Amino acid sequence: MSDNSQDKGVKRRLKTRHVSMIALGGSIGTGLFVASGSVISQAGPGGALVAYFLMGLMVYFLMTSLGEMATNTPVSGSFSVYAAKYVDPALGFAMGWNYWFNWAITVAVDISTAALVMKFWLPNIPSWIFSAITLALILLINALSVKAFGETEFWMSLIKVITIFVFLGVGVLTIFGIMGGHTVGLSNFHYKQAPFVGGIPMILAVFVVAGFSFQGTELVGITAGEADNPSKAVPRAIKDVFWRIILFYILAIFVIGAIIPYTSPDLLGSSASDVAISPFTIVFKRAGLAAAASIMNAVILTSVISSANSGMYASTRMLYSMSHEGYAPKIMGKTNKRGIPYMALGATTIVSLLTFISSIAGPQIYVWLVAASGLTGFIAWVGIALSHFRFRRAFIKQGHSLNELKYHATWFPTGPVITLFICILVICGQDISSFVNFNWEQIGITYISVPLVLILYFAYKWKNHTKIIPLDKVDVSPTDLRDKE
Numbered sequence: 001m002s003d004n005s006q007d008k009g010v011k012r013r014l015k016t017r018h019v020s021m022i023a024l025g026g027s028i029g030t031g032l033f034v035a036s037g038s039v040i041s042q043a044g045p046g047g048a049l050v051a052y053f054l055m056g057l058m059v060y061f062l063m064t065s066l067g068e069m070a071t072n073t074p075v076s077g078s079f080s081v082y083a084a085k086y087v088d089p090a091l092g093f094a095m096g097w098n099y100w101f102n103w104a105i106t107v108a109v110d111i112s113t114a115a116l117v118m119k120f121w122l123p124n125i126p127s128w129i130f131s132a133i134t135l136a137l138i139l140l141i142n143a144l145s146v147k148a149f150g151e152t153e154f155w156m157s158l159i160k161v162i163t164i165f166v167f168l169g170v171g172v173l174t175i176f177g178i179m180g181g182h183t184v185g186l187s188n189f190h191y192k193q194a195p196f197v198g199g200i201p202m203i204l205a206v207f208v209v210a211g212f213s214f215q216g217t218e219l220v221g222i223t224a225g226e227a228d229n230p231s232k233a234v235p236r237a238i239k240d241v242f243w244r245i246i247l248f249y250i251l252a253i254f255v256i257g258a259i260i261p262y263t264s265p266d267l268l269g270s271s272a273s274d275v276a277i278s279p280f281t282i283v284f285k286r287a288g289l290a291a292a293a294s295i296m297n298a299v300i301l302t303s304v305i306s307s308a309n310s311g312m313y314a315s316t317r318m319l320y321s322m323s324h325e326g327y328a329p330k331i332m333g334k335t336n337k338r339g340i341p342y343m344a345l346g347a348t349t350i351v352s353l354l355t356f357i358s359s360i361a362g363p364q365i366y367v368w369l370v371a372a373s374g375l376t377g378f379i380a381w382v383g384i385a386l387s388h389f390r391f392r393r394a395f396i397k398q399g400h401s402l403n404e405l406k407y408h409a410t411w412f413p414t415g416p417v418i419t420l421f422i423c424i425l426v427i428c429g430q431d432i433s434s435f436v437n438f439n440w441e442q443i444g445i446t447y448i449s450v451p452l453v454l455i456l457y458f459a460y461k462w463k464n465h466t467k468i469i470p471l472d473k474v475d476v477s478p479t480d481l482r483d484k485e
Contacts, residue, residue, distance in 0.1 A: 014146055014147075014150045014223050014226050014227045014228065014233070015150065015227075015228060015233075016227070016228070016229065016232055016233040016236055016237075017154065018150035018151070018153065018154055018223070018227075019220060019223045019224070019227050019233040019234065019236075019237045020233070020236055020237040020240045020241070021153065021154045021157040021158065022150070022153045022154070022157065022219055022220070022223055022237075022310065023063075023217055023219055023220040023223070023237045023238075023240075023241045024157055024161070024237075024240060024241050024244055024245075027059070027213070027214050027215075027216055027217045027241060027245055028157070028160045028161070028164070028248060028303070029160075029213075029216070029303040029304070029306070029307055030113075030300060030303055030304065030307075031209070031210075031212055031213025031214070031215075032164075032213060032248070032249060032252060033278055033280055033296065033299065033300055033303060034278045034279075034300065035209055035212075035213065036048070036052075036213070036249075036252065036253055036256060036279060037256065037260075037266070037267035037278070037279035037282075038209065038267060039051065039052075039206045039209050039210065039253075040253065040256060040257050040260070040262050040267055040279070041262050041263075041264070041267035042197070042198070042202055042205065042206050043196070043197055043198060043202045043203055043205070043206045044193060044194045044195050044196050044197030044198070044202075044257075044262045045188065045189055045194055045195050045253065045254070045256075045257025045258070045262060046189065046194065046195025046196045046257075047195070047196045047197055047198065047202055047203045047206065048206065048253050048257065049195075049250060049253055049254065049257070050196075050203050051203050051206045051207055051209075051210045052210045052213070052249045052250060052253055053246070053250060054207075054210075054422075055207060055210040055211055055213075055214060055422070056214065056242070056245050056246050056249060056250075058418060058419055058422045058423075059214045059217050059242075059245065060238075060242040060245075060410070061385075061409075061410060061411065061414075061415030061416065061418055061419050062217070062218070062381055062384055062385060062415075062419045063217055063218070063220060063238045063241065063242065064238055064407075064408075064409040064410045064415060065384055065385060065387075065388035065409045065415060065416050065419065066078070066079065066218060066220065066221045066384050066388070067220070067221075067234045067235055067237075067238045067407050067409065068388060068391070068392070068405060068407050068408060068409040069082050069086075069221075069387065069388055069391055070220070070221050070224040070230060070234050071224070071230055071231045071234050071235065071405070071406040071407040072391075072405060072406065072407075072476070072478050072479075073085070073478065073479050074224045074225055074227070074230040074234075075224070075225045075321060076222060076225030076226060076317040076318075076320060076321040078218075078221035078222050078224065078225065078318075078321075079095060079099070079218070079221055079380060079383055079384045079387060080092050080093075080095045080096030080099065080318060080321065080322060080325070080327070080383075081321060081325060082384070082387040082388075082391065083095045083383050083386070083387045084325060085387075085469075085474065085475055086387045086388075086390040086391045086394065086469070086474050086476075087386060087387055087390050087468060087469065088461070088466055088467065088468045088469060089460070089464065089466045090457050090458070090460040090461035090464070090466045091383065091386075091457060092325065092327065093322075093327045093456060093457070093460040094453050094454075094456040094457040094460065095379075095380060095383040095453075096318055096321070096322045096325070096327050096328075097322070097327070097328075097456055098376050098379055098380065098449070098452070098453050098456065099314070099315070099318050099376065099380050100315045100318045100319050100322070100348070101376065101452075102315075102376035102377060102380070102449075103311040103312070103314045103315035103318070103348075104311075104315045104348050104351040104352050104355070105351075105352075105355055106307070106308075106311045107135075107138070107308050107311040107312050107315070107348070107352040108351075108352045108353070108355035108356040109355075110134075110304050110305070110307045110308035110311065111131045111134045111135050111138075111308055111352070111356055112127075112131055112356060113304045114130060114131065114134040114301060114304045114305060114308070115127035115128070115129075115130035115131045115134070117297060117300055117301045117304060118130040118301065120293075120294075120297045121294075121297070128360065131356060134305060134308065135308075135349070135352065135353065135356070137305070138305065138308050138309045138312050139312070139345070139349055141309055142309070142312045142313055142316060142340070142345055143340060143342070143345060144338070144340075145338045145339070145340065146226050146338075146339060146340070149309070149313050152309060153306060153309060153310060156302050156303075156305065156306040156309070157306065159299060159302050160299065160302065160303060160306070161244075161248075163280075163295075163296075163299045164248050164252060167252065167255070167280055167283065167284070168251050168252065168255060170283065170284060170287045170289070171252075171255030171256075171258075171259060171283055171287075172255065173287065174259055174283065174286060174287045175255070175258050175259065179287040179288060180286050180287045180288060181288075184258060184259055185258075186258055188257060188258055188259070188260065188261045188262070189257060189258065191261050191262070191263070192261075192262075192263065194257075194261075194262055195257070197262060204425075204429065205429075207422070207425070207426055207429075208426055208429070208430055211377075211378060211422075211423075211426050212377070213249070214245070215377040216307070216310060216377075217241060217245075218377075218380060218381065218384065219310055219313075219314055220234060220237045220238065220241070221384070222313070222314050222317050222318070223237075225317060225321070226317070231406045231407070234407065235406075235407045255283065256279040256280075256283060259282075259283050259286060260279060260282055260283070264282075266279075266282050267279060278296050278300065280292075280296050280299075281293050281296045284296065312345070312348060312349070312352075315348045316341055316344045316345045316348050317341070317344075319332050319341070319344040319347060319348060320332060320333055320335075320341035320344040323344070331343050332344045332347060375427055375430060375446075375447070375449040375450060376449050376453075378423045378426055378427050379423075379427070379449065379450070379453055381419060381423045382419075382420060382423045382424065382427075384419075385416040385417075385419035385420045385423070386416070386420065388409060388412075388416050389413060389416045389417070389420075390469075390471070390474065391474070391476060392409070392412050392413070393413075393471055394471040394472070394474035394476050395476045397471045397472060398471075398472060398474075398476060400476065404478075406478075427450065430446050430447065431443065431446040431447070434446060
């Protein structure tokens with residue numbers, strides 16, 4: 001019996017509650033706990049609320065698009081497979097390697113960040129020791145079983161959710177003067193230029209930060225490939241994540257904007273390693289909680305480890321799926337008796353480790369590697385929206401009824417069109433100032449991921465002579481590709 005045929009049922013042990021919490025946890029991290037402060041300082045509390053709301057709405061459309069495809073065709077490779085099936089095999093190839101590269105590099109960034117966060121408590125211990133421990137921990141979690149990964153992510157995500165609930169409660173009590181000594185009210189919402197600082201241009205400028213905050217929500221598509229019941233788990237995850245994103249982000253930013261004036265220098269920090277300037281820490285301190293910094297440092301550490309853990313899982317499953325599609329070496333498709341794609345896991349770990357080592361041996365190489373993964377999340381979102389647009393058009397053109405679909409995306413075709421527009425806007429507007437100042441090195445660092453994806457796409461297209469699949473030839477039949485992996 002081959003490795004791949006052993007106990008297929010073992011592979012799919014992600015329960016519905018795991019899928020929902022993984023998707024939610026993927027969207028809550030340092031983007032909310034730390035970087036939200038810099039957004040408020042730039043665009044004001046009103047501008048920040050508008051930016052996060054619009055980006056959250058776009059992410060909802062994106063997830064419903066992904067959900068419609070994932071319930072029709074559940075597979076670990078998710079949007080790489082969908083791009084190949086519904087658009088062009090060359091696009092599937094480019095999307096797959098783009099996403100794998102993105103998360104493999106992100107794992108290295110996260111283990112470096114975890115070391116910086118740990119220095120809050122243990123400043124005299126070398127950073128590489130903490131990074132090594134973090135990498136070993138996430139490798140162990142991912143090597144044990146899918147269930148181990150799901151449970152770990154569930155509890156780490158739960159810690160973040162509980163923190164936000166406590167923060168919102170403390171924040172409301174502080175606004176009304178029940179905690180903190182005096183009533184704050186909504187005075188900071190009309191302080192100086194608030195609530196909207198810089199108008200529409202500044203709202204568009206902070207769109208980028210808001211977008212990065214939501215990176216990881218697309219993990220729901222990856223988890224569908226190993227969910228016990230994707231037709232139930234994916235729609236529930238999408239519904240839960242949207243409302244919780246809106247609730248958590250909008251209410252949290254409202255509380256921060258009400259308690260801390262946008263002119264406060266404390267909001268300018270955006271480094272995950274400086275927990276003292278996390279807006280959550282500041283609010284807790286103003287409410288009179290002395291241990292605020294240590295508590296938030298622990299939560300931020302949990303977020304970073306959670307991100308690294310999810311990144312290891314996502315990149316491993318993408319590489320595994322690509323091996324079955326012929327986009328990666330077949331050896332990457334090997335699994336052990338617990339259903340873990342151990343070769344793909346090993347390859348991802350090596351790349352993450354080499355990237356981390358380069359941060360010590362060659363800082364400039366590290367900067368370029370991180371930059372190369374910077375926009376890949378948005379590029380993946382473009383691929384998802386494009387794939388769904390083509391899928392639904394092909395589905396209708398071939399005479400199918402929407403009643404045949406297990407889940408319907410919201411507002412088609414408006415949803416994917418809005419997603420495409422906003423993602424392309426964010427990608428193009430990532431660093432406009434560099435073009436104005438003709439800073440070609442900075443342009444290269446910022447936008448390097450775009451030409452890399454185009455090279456992958458056209459190289460595969462040239463070698464294999466692929467074409468965009470005609471709508472009447474697109475395979476839209478419901479297929480559970482998990483059993484073919």
